[in-house]
Amino acid sequence: MNQTNASIGGPAVATAPSGTPVAGHATPAQSTPSFSPLYQQIKAFILQSLQAGEWKPGESIPSEMDLATRFRVSQGTVRKAVDELAADNLLVRRQGKGTFVATHAEVLVQYRFLKLIPDAGDSSSEGPAEREIIDCKRLRASSDVAKALALRAGDPVWQVRRVLSFAGRPTILEDLWLPGVPFKGLTAERLSDYHGPMYALFETEFGVRMVRATEKIRAVLPDAAQRLLLKVGHDTPLLSVERIAFTYNDAPMEMRRGLYLTDTHHYRNELN
Amino acid sequence: MNQTNASIGGPAVATAPSGTPVAGHATPAQSTPSFSPLYQQIKAFILQSLQAGEWKPGESIPSEMDLATRFRVSQGTVRKAVDELAADNLLVRRQGKGTFVATHAEVLVQYRFLKLIPDAGDSSSEGPAEREIIDCKRLRASSDVAKALALRAGDPVWQVRRVLSFAGRPTILEDLWLPGVPFKGLTAERLSDYHGPMYALFETEFGVRMVRATEKIRAVLPDAAQRLLLKVGHDTPLLSVERIAFTYNDAPMEMRRGLYLTDTHHYRNELN
């Protein structure tokens, strides 16, 4: 069977999960516009399942053969779909074991989004940061925050402020805003008590997995409150890192503003 | 023919270009340690040809079928090799036309390594930057520069200083160091006269293609000389962006230190 832009699902596809794109199979007259390759449709289906939480972070997804028979497609086609999702860091392949939903809870990919590393030595040499939650309160979204989180101004949001220290030295001051609804029940205690990356907590406690993020970086001088928390003078320049993190459907789920002290650390970036 | 870790090249491969990895073919006794998949070997070969300048930036490389027959391998195997190189931005595929060596001279990928963009409007709205070469001189590498460029201290290097302005406003001050040998014949005039990205000039004039780079970012305050060139006060924090750019074989070919004014622009980064 070759392709002439068929669709997965189609007739007699009892085992295919719900929500599968359907259309004629086996060389349907190509009159209909805007077809997409089978592997793209499979990719979309997997994405949808991830979004719906059918396969949770850390769990394995069905095997390639399994998916191939479900979609009445060859293994290679499923493979290409999974390959691309793995390249996007949404899935992780493990030979001999299976394909797993990526998670921030794994040691190897922890702090994947934190690019501040010590000037000398590898980033693991200094060990994990000491964390202190300064504040965690519920308030109404300002227009800035609302815009960033795709909410309406006045919608409930959480605001968290915390300081990260390395070797007892305050180095990062972060303010972050989270939409109220998905993060219902957030408290300073839950944040303090959890040991591990904050994004891992979001996954396990609130079912929110951060998939990608964008950052806007500037150089700034600290105001009085910031100087106090970071214990620096008024002429210490800081890196301002404004991040918006997105979950599966490209829905913004966090806005974060970090101030980084860069006298002993630097923000590392790889250009490709 | 299936694989049991054969090698490309092998017997009777007259058309295969020079330097092809060679070993037994068709299921060689797998006693030898450390085999690599065929597609990896092909990838390595292509990489080597790029490095050697056999296919220049902008030119097309042989077709998949061509490479497949050369290496006595199926099209799919070549495909996987090319796919990965395209994912690394070393090659660009164009359906119906061929596969091309990536170049900084293309409009679409120009300024791929410049992440400073205006706060409002898209990055193309402000048009290209006005460039002024402040200085271009030959000197001996300091230990810092030597280390970054994998040279010995005292080896000849070029040092270039320039200012980029947007809408008449000085915004970027860059110092960059280039190894003396590959960039023999560099002058301030050649830099000034060229219209287009500097990395495009490096490709066409010196045969050096920058493939990837790493950046270390800090917040700093300018010294007197820097304040003058950027026309800012002593309390204006700046982004310090220290870049090392690499050519094909991961050989460092440029060290650059940029100072970015971030009151109307910001450094944009995508986290995946």
Added chain:
DNA sequence: CAGTGGTCTAGACCACTGG
């Protein structure tokens, strides 16, 4: 029209994991 990359198949064997 021929030539290119893009999608897809069916089947093979390899390498790795775990029971």
Added chain:
DNA sequence: CAGTGGTCTAGACCACTGC
């Protein structure tokens, strides 16, 4: 050992480009 992902093949047809 069975099950998983990883590599490879030979051949098919599609979509796009340019002559």
